[in-house]
Amino acid sequence: MKRLLIENIKVITMEGDYIIPKGYIYIEDNKIVKVKEGVYEGERDNFEVIDGKGCVALPGFINCHxxxxxxxxxxxxxxxxxxxxxxxxxxxxxxxxxxxxxxxxxxxxxxxxxxxxxxxxxxxxxxxxxxxxxxxxxxxxxxxxxxxxxxxxxxxxxxxxxxxxxxxxxxxxxxxxxxxxxxxxxxxxxxxxxxxxxxxxxxxxxxxxxxxxxxxxxxxxxxxxxxxxxxxxxxxxxxxxxxxxxxxxxxxxxxxxxxxxxxxxxxxxxxxxxxxxxxxxxxxxxxxxxxxxxxxxxxxxxxxxxxxxxxxxxxxxxxxxxxxxxxxxxxxxxxxxxxxxxxIGMEDKLGKIKEGFLADIILIDFNKPHLNPPTDIYSNIVYAANGSEIKTVIINGKVVLKDYKLLDIKENETILNANQSFIKVIERL
Ligand SMILES: [Zn+2]
Known part of the structure; x- marks a missing residue:
């Protein structure tokens, strides 16, 4: 079993307006097992740990069209x-x-x-x-x-x-x-x-x-x-x-x-x-x-x-x-x-940070000039953020972006391939 712990984190659960000011999210394989205020006190052997200091956790966005x-x-x-x-x-x-x-x-x-x-x-x-x-x-x-x-x-x-x-x-x-x-x-x-x-x-x-x-x-x-x-x-x-x-x-x-x-x-x-x-x-x-x-x-x-x-x-x-x-x-x-x-018919699995839900979570880095002071956390995300603060992304329990870096995909190569495709299509016109 894969275990992932995100600690020192503020959590916007999207369950009503319930926000955990400082706590942790514990994930086993692809599921959220615990979301709690305070410090995780269980054993930590074979855990991947992410320090969420300065970040806010939010359910990953779902682009519906x-x-x-x-x-x-x-x-x-x-x-x-x-x-x-x-x-x-x-x-x-x-x-x-x-x-x-x-x-x-x-x-x-x-x-x-x-x-x-x-x-x-x-x-x-x-x-x-x-x-x-x-x-x-x-x-x-x-x-x-x-x-x-x-x-x-x-x-x-x-x-x-x-x-x-x-x-x-x-x-x-x-x-x-x-x-x-x-x-x-x-x-x-x-x-x-x-x-x-x-x-x-x-x-x-x-x-x-x-x-x-x-x-x-x-x-x-x-x-x-x-x-x-x-x-x-x-x-x-x-x-x-x-x-x-x-x-x-x-x-x-x-x-x-x-x-x-x-x-x-x-x-x-x-x-x-x-x-x-x-x-x-x-x-x-x-x-x-x-x-x-x-x-x-x-x-x-x-x-x-x-x-x-x-x-x-x-x-x-x-x-x-x-x-x-x-x-x-x-x-x-x-x-x-x-x-x-x-x-999409997944209201009991996605869209909230909640125990039993799938682990699709993003960490927004609030240590940015344009997100401070964090007076109203919702309005800072919707009106002041621009996407460049997304520090870590977890999908189905797997970390795909960590400290702003894609873990499994070469970004430069992807950009190059897409640009080459564009040129080839234009040549075919
Ligand atoms: Zn369309």
């Missing part, structure tokens, strides 16, 4: 309007990606996420088998869904099911089913996806109502809202649904989706950058809808940093509702931890 290999497209085709950007830049580039490029882009994104405190992510991209390899290489949790889009949907559903078969016993990888959106999938596709999800108990990861254009296209085709179309296709029935964006939803949509196991993933930076609009998150939360947080892909953000995203998430709601009390720092932190764990 991204397209991880799109790190390769970071900064590519900037400044174009959405449709020209997609047609002239993004889609031709993506059509030329090889399996090796996807691996290189995924690993680059994964190390960026680990270094900024993310320990799990929900992904939608082609070649999730390859992305799974990068997850295993880095020891990060991946909730992976291969996109189902357009006319090839039957083959894509088969691909999802073979991925499900391959990874159903995996510790770190879980397969989701990922219909791209109600405007890129036919009604028949959405119906079939709902059925398959029910039969195999696969959570659904989808984009809904990202832009006004989408709402108009759906209105013209069905005379309904995007949320109604998905409902009428039976997508929500007995299924767990994780819906990215949800920028445009009306009061009836809100009342409708709250009756289902439905999580909205708020992507504030992507929505601002693409001028999509502001999702009415405060209103959804007031109505009891579960809301989580995502970065979206690096081509529309342009980073995968959840601390950065939390700040935008909170500020944008305050501005949008003209209310300085809207979406507090603590509630924002919940979007990235507790609510996200609920979204």
């Amino acid at each position: 991204t397209h991880i290999p799109m790190t390769l497209l970071r900064g590519y085709g900037e400044g174009l309007p959405l449709m020209r950007w997609l047609n002239e830049k993004i889609w031709p580039f993506e059509a030329r990606l090889t399996e090796e490029d996807i691996y290189n882009g995924a690993l680059l994104g994964i190390i960026e996420m680990i270094k900024s405190g993310t320990t799990s992510f929900v992904d939608m991209y082609f070649r999730e088998d390859t992305i799974a390899k990068a997850c295993r290489r880095a020891n990060i949790r991946g909730f992976l869904g291969s996109p189902i889009i357009g006319d090839m949907w039957e083959r894509q559903i088969d691909e999802t099911l073979s991925l499900y078969d391959e990874f159903k016993e995996d510790d770190l990888i879980k397969i989701f089913i990922a219909p791209h959106s109600p405007y890129t999938c036919s009604f028949e596709t959405l119906k079939k996806v709902g059925e398959i999800a029910r039969n195999y108990k696969l959570p659904i990861h989808i984009h809904i109502a990202e832009t006004k254009d989408e709402v108009n296209i759906i209105r013209e085709k069905y005379n309904k809202t995007p949320f109604e179309v998905c409902k009428d296709a039976g997508l929500y029935d007995e299924n767990k649904v994780i819906a990215a964006h949800c920028v445009y939803l009306n009061d009836d949509d809100i009342i409708m989706v709250k009756n289902y196991d439905f999580t909205v993933v708020y992507n504030p930076q992507s929505n601002m950058k693409l001028a999509s609009g502001v999702a009415p998150i405060v209103k959804m939360m007031e109505n009891g809808i579960n809301v989580a947080l995502g970065t979206d892909g690096a081509s529309s953000n342009n980073n995968l940093n959840m601390i950065d995203e939390m700040k935008s998430a909170s500020l944008l709601q305050k501005l949008s509702f003209n209310d300085a009390t809207a979406l507090s720092a603590y509630d924002t932190l919940k979007l990235a931890t507790v609510n996200a764990a609920k979204a």
Whole structure:
């Protein structure tokens, strides 16, 4: 058995607002066995010990919506309007990606996420088998869904099911089913996806109502809202649904989706950058809808940093509702931890530092000028931190980042490989 002790540590448990001012976390294999105030007094033979002095422990962040290999497209085709950007830049580039490029882009994104405190992510991209390899290489949790889009949907559903078969016993990888959106999938596709999800108990990861254009296209085709179309296709029935964006939803949509196991993933930076609009998150939360947080892909953000995203998430709601009390720092932190764990069906295993939970823990180094004085610890993390304070990261009981250094992955080599992939794709254009 592997034993890990983190001592001299302040712990934000995310169980209500319970904070342990100074204590320890004792981990056996991949589970948290004890979280307590004071000093660990048991034996210490064969223990790995981390001194948490000056640090704050927090559950690792769960990025609930991204397209991880799109790190390769970071900064590519900037400044174009959405449709020209997609047609002239993004889609031709993506059509030329090889399996090796996807691996290189995924690993680059994964190390960026680990270094900024993310320990799990929900992904939608082609070649999730390859992305799974990068997850295993880095020891990060991946909730992976291969996109189902357009006319090839039957083959894509088969691909999802073979991925499900391959990874159903995996510790770190879980397969989701990922219909791209109600405007890129036919009604028949959405119906079939709902059925398959029910039969195999696969959570659904989808984009809904990202832009006004989408709402108009759906209105013209069905005379309904995007949320109604998905409902009428039976997508929500007995299924767990994780819906990215949800920028445009009306009061009836809100009342409708709250009756289902439905999580909205708020992507504030992507929505601002693409001028999509502001999702009415405060209103959804007031109505009891579960809301989580995502970065979206690096081509529309342009980073995968959840601390950065939390700040935008909170500020944008305050501005949008003209209310300085809207979406507090603590509630924002919940979007990235507790609510996200609920979204992926792991609320009894992830999102809190709690005895019996999986050991996905980050240590934030508070010995930084911009985090002092530590008057309000939640607001310092959400508004003052920037991700560069993540000193140590533990995923599934394994230390993957220690004293700011990745233990198992060569950072420089990963950066070099990704940059070379980018150059090769450009040469193929
Ligand atoms: Zn997306």
